[in-house]
Amino acid sequence: MAHLPPENLVIYEVEGVPGEDVPSGLGPGYLGLWEEGGYTFFFFDREAGEAWDRFLSERTGLRLRYVHRMKYEEWQDGARFQPFQVGPLTIVPAWESSTLPPGKHLLRLDPGLAFGFGGHFTTRSCLEALVRVYRADRPQTVLDLGTGTGVLALAAARLGAKRVAAVESSRIAAETAARNVTLNGLEKIIEIFHGRAEEHLNQPAALVLANLHSAAQNAVLKAGGYDHRRWLILSGLFHEQAALLEPELLGRGYRLADRVRDPRWATLLLRAV
Numbered sequence: 001m002a003h004l005p006p007e008n009l010v011i012y013e014v015e016g017v018p019g020e021d022v023p024s025g026l027g028p029g030y031l032g033l034w035e036e037g038g039y040t041f042f043f044f045d046r047e048a049g050e051a052w053d054r055f056l057s058e059r060t061g062l063r064l065r066y067v068h069r070m071k072y073e074e075w076q077d078g079a080r081f082q083p084f085q086v087g088p089l090t091i092v093p094a095w096e097s098s099t100l101p102p103g104k105h106l107l108r109l110d111p112g113l114a115f116g117f118g119g120h121f122t123t124r125s126c127l128e129a130l131v132r133v134y135r136a137d138r139p140q141t142v143l144d145l146g147t148g149t150g151v152l153a154l155a156a157a158r159l160g161a162k163r164v165a166a167v168e169s170s171r172i173a174a175e176t177a178a179r180n181v182t183l184n185g186l187e188k189i190i191e192i193f194h195g196r197a198e199e200h201l202n203q204p205a206a207l208v209l210a211n212l213h214s215a216a217q218n219a220v221l222k223a224g225g226y227d228h229r230r231w232l233i234l235s236g237l238f239h240e241q242a243a244l245l246e247p248e249l250l251g252r253g254y255r256l257a258d259r260v261r262d263p264r265w266a267t268l269l270l271r272a273v
Contacts (some may be wrong), residue, residue: 005111006031006045009075011068014040014051016061027051032113034039034174039065079119081111087131089155091118092166105158108183109151114173116148122211122235125260125267126152129233132258132269134159134209139230143167144204145197145220146212146236150177150190156209157189163201164190191238201225209233214241221245226253228272235267242266 010029018036027150029046040062042052056062073080082094083102094110111117118124130152133139141164144153147166156164166181168174174194182188194198197212198219208229210220213236225233226249237245239261245255246268254270261267 002050004131005072005081007047007072008069009070009072010047010068012042012044012048012064013066013074014042014056014116015063015065016040016059018059018062022055025051026055027187028187032175034113034170036170056227059258075113076111076115077120079117081109081117081119084118084192084226086118086124086127086155087135089127089131089158091127091155092168093117094180107151107154107158109149109154109180110176110183111149112172112176112179114149114168114176116151116211118151118177121206121262121265122267123148123151123263125262126209126211126233127261128266129258129269130155130159131210133233137231139206141198141204141218142207142209143203145208145210145225146216148173148211150180150192152209152211153177153190154184154186156207157184157186162189163204165200165205166190166191167193167197167200169194169196174195178211196268198223198225205229207231207233212271213228213246214238216240217245221248230272232268232270234270235265237266237268239266242268 027049029044031043034041081093090104091107094108100106116123142156142161142164145164147153147168153164153166178192257271258269
């Protein structure tokens with residue numbers, strides 16, 4: 001059984017990217033790092049010690065910008081991970097024991113420091129759209145772009161996909177997704193790729209899941225990643241961003257099956273005409 005997540009996080013925001021030049025341990029409490037947009041976020045479950053200070057002082061290309069202190073739930077967008085159901089899927093924290101109601105598919109998930117266990121609207125609405133797709137159709141090949149914890153890839157595999165390619169640009173999230181694949185015994189179905197979404201669009205996929213920010217969505221669109229698929233589930237978009245993307249996809253041979261919104265975010269479900 002997986003360990004409970006840390007109660008508290010201390011996150012050191014650093015300008016610069018260390019690449020592969022990171023020791024396996026940066027002292028007690030070191031949890032991992034997240035690289036994004038030329039910045040690196042080093043996660044600890046307590047104030048960092050001498051090993052961290054020494055690491056930072058020895059690397060002239062890195063500059064500490066800020067120290068964030070927060071609860072783990074705050075990092076996960078304020079959501080506390082409780083067991084929940086979406087259609088036939090029952091998703092539970094990996095550190096809790098659970099029994100399944102008849103006819104349900106169980107997913108055990110350890111979110112670690114990655115996003116996407118289902119507490120955020122974008123993830124939950126993608127799960128709901130995924131269940132709808134598999135009630136109407138049985139896509140055997142799936143491409144999950146921006147997989148995060150891997151929850152959407154896991155759900156697709158449980159619902160009937162025979163091959164799922166899951167892509168994640170964050171190293172720590174890709175490692176988290178790989179652990180969740182193993183935790184659920186789905187290594188023969190799901191393959192995790194560490195890299196940018198637009199670098200892995202050659203994967204065969206009747207269904208594409210993409211919970212990505214707008215710039216990444218547009219990069220995939222321009223690279224042809226949404227062409228010649230049967231289904232698209234797209235999220236991670238503000239209302240105005242979804243309104244710009246939707247007509248682009250309708251012009252590429254899709255019809256809108258549903259548009260789901262909360263006060264801030266939008267999720268699009270599209271099917272090939």
